[in-house]
Amino acid sequence: MPELPITSRDNLITFCFYEGEDRSTVKLVRYLCWTSGSVHGDDTLYVGVIEGSTRPSEHSLEQINQALAQVPAERVFPPLPFPWYHTRTRVTVADDWDEEPSSDLYLKRPWMNQFLPDARPGNHQVAVWFAHEVKQLERLALSPPHPNLLRYHGCRVRNGRVTGILLDRVPGQDLCAHLNSGGTIDREPFFATLASAIDHLHNIVGLVHNDINPSNVMVGPDGAPTFIDLGAAFPEGEEMVLNVPFECWGDDPLDMDPETYYVGLEHGLPVSRRSRDIAALNHLRTWIDNPVVETTGRRRRGELAHHFIEFGNRRMEEAAARRVAMENETAKEFEVAI
Incomplete structure (x- = not known):
């Protein structure tokens, strides 16, 4: 060993x-x-x-x-070519990137918070999802850039496996940390920029983000937001699953610190929908007026995201209750009519 x-x-x-x-x-x-x-x-x-x-x-x-x-490398790093797709996925190899730290570039590794060392030996879900993120970033790279979406520069490849994703290092803090440290935002321009970035992602790139939450919005020194993390992105209408293996969930999925994933499945169906991004932006717009920021000390961004998800889930439950009430009322009116 x-x-x-x-x-x-x-x-x-x-x-x-x-x-x-x-x-x-x-x-x-x-x-x-x-x-x-x-x-x-x-x-x-x-x-x-x-x-x-x-x-x-x-x-x-x-x-x-x-x-x-x-x-084992096969449980973490996807091999090239990716074996999980019917068509060959284009992968940009950033072989000229050296090992020196860079203020401009960030090497993203597979997200391992939920990885369990004693999980099933044949479970390659982490590698599958890392390959999925590369696939979506390659799609992003083929489209005209947007200043408020993350920039992708290719993959780090070692011994035939993708071991990292090279991205622009986005300056600033995520929205949770920004608010928690006493930062403010210029609300209308801020959300107009977010809406512009999501519109570009939907209509130019052809992807739905599916994971809009405060931890995936970076706030730069100039106050401008940038969307990061396409790990849950899919084209409109495609079936999707969470980017955390189900066997890795604890008793409470919201224990997934420091990130919490907002998926908001519509009618229980895991399908990628633009409406989910729009709903998440609306939740974010409302949440930002009361983000449960602790003024007497720092609170982990995971906890802030936790409160955001709870808020979003409450809104979804309220909407579902209203829909059921309307359906019941319609049924009563129909019974009266006949």
Whole structure:
């Protein structure tokens, strides 16, 4: 077994999961660690879970190293060509990108918050979804750019597998963090820009975002918003599933910190709809007037997104109740008529 790479906490990505209504009790801590090889070497992921009520600050590096296990590449990184599509997917290889940190570029890895090391060995869902995101970004790259949509520069490929997606580094903070740190927005221009970006995505690119929430809207230093994350994007009318494997869900799907996914399935059918993006924008417009921002201290963006989803779900439930009431009223009128 190769030597584990953890020599300092700087190498770690940490997710802390809580339980209880006040979310003050630690349920488990999940650690991730990426190691990058040379241009001709491997990228490697280590994942570990420490259960119990102890917090990350109480875990020693020795404990973390003991918990970490290497994840097989085939479970994380999709092979080229992608085997899950009937037609060959065009993939731009960013082979001229070096390893040096860049203020302009960001390397997105597969989203591993919900990855379980002991999940079924044959489960390649993380790799499938990473390939799906590449497919949608390639479609975006073939269309004229929009200044308020993320920019894609290709994929990092190691040993025949896609190990990362190269994107413009969007300056600023996501909308949750921006509001939580006391930032403000110029409401009408802000939402006009968001609407313009979504209209471009719908009508020029031919995709529905399907995951509009405060964590997927970046606010730049000039106050302008930029949509990020096409992991849940599909063309209009295509069947879709959540970009988190179902077996990775906990008892409460909203425990998926620091991201919370707004899918808002219409009538229970997982179908990509433009109307979902429009509804999410409307929820966002209303939510932003009362975003449940804590003024006495920082609140995790996942919690803010959590409140946004709860708000959206309440609105959907209210709309469904109104629809049922209207249907019942119509049925009564029909009975009277006959």
